[in-house]
Amino acid sequence: MPVPQGRDVVARSLLREDAYRAIRDAIVDGTLAPAERLNDNALAEWLGVSRTPLREAIARLEHAGLVMTKPGRYTMVSPLDVRAMRGAQSVTAAMHELAVRESLPLLSAADLDAMRAANARFAEALRAADPDAAIAADDDFHGVPVAASANYAIRTVLEQFTPMLRRLERLRFSSLSGRDSVAQHERIIALCEAKDVEGAVAATRANWQTLLPLLDTASPSRHAADVDDQVPPSPH
Secondary structure (H helix, E strand, O other): OOOOOHHHHHHOOOHHHHHHHHHHHHOOOOOOOOOOOOOOOHHHHHOOOOOHHHHHHOOOOOOOOOEEEOOOEEEEOOOOOOHHHHHHHHHHHHHHHHHHHHHHHOOOOOHHHHHHHHHHHHHHHHHOOOHHHHHHHHHHHHHHHHHHOOOOOOOOHHHHHHHHHHHHHHOOOOOHHHHHHHHHHHHHHHHHHHOOOOHHHHHHHHHHHHHHHHHHOOOOOOOHHHHHHOOOOOOO
């Protein structure tokens, strides 16, 4: 057979994905703080990638609302934008409700066991005051119905908007208020096991609405217009 061409394209795609995930995770966990300037050279050295996959990753992060750019002036971590997070919360909640609605008739006993195991890890992470582990376990819990729904559109929307909310959830899972989610998860599992579609959808909605009080107390957002005159040109 002919030797496949374009291996460099595949490699660049993987590099771009790795760079995106690394920077995204650093923003979510606070390693890269809100309004922190990002330097291309420093990021490239840290990630071990060239400028092209790095800039492609930055463009994707900007699309997800995690970074802000002004060509020739700056690239920076987006400040916490309450309005944008409200939009992300409503869209994300709707997608998880849809995932539960579509997947519930298909959920197997193994799927329910996976949700229970994820919730147990979630509870343990909260007891250990480990917000990163709590976020990972929460992802696993909600990821079961998302995967079972086999709905590509749901996954695509969640991949775009969930990282913005994870910055907020990390604050919640660092406090005692996040522990209410353990019982809410248990209720979702029980309703799924009972094949109560409307009940499970409502419980999922209630679970995601627990982020709203954090939005009500969040600091006012800053937008690109607010920083244009405050950020000097960034040496890319």
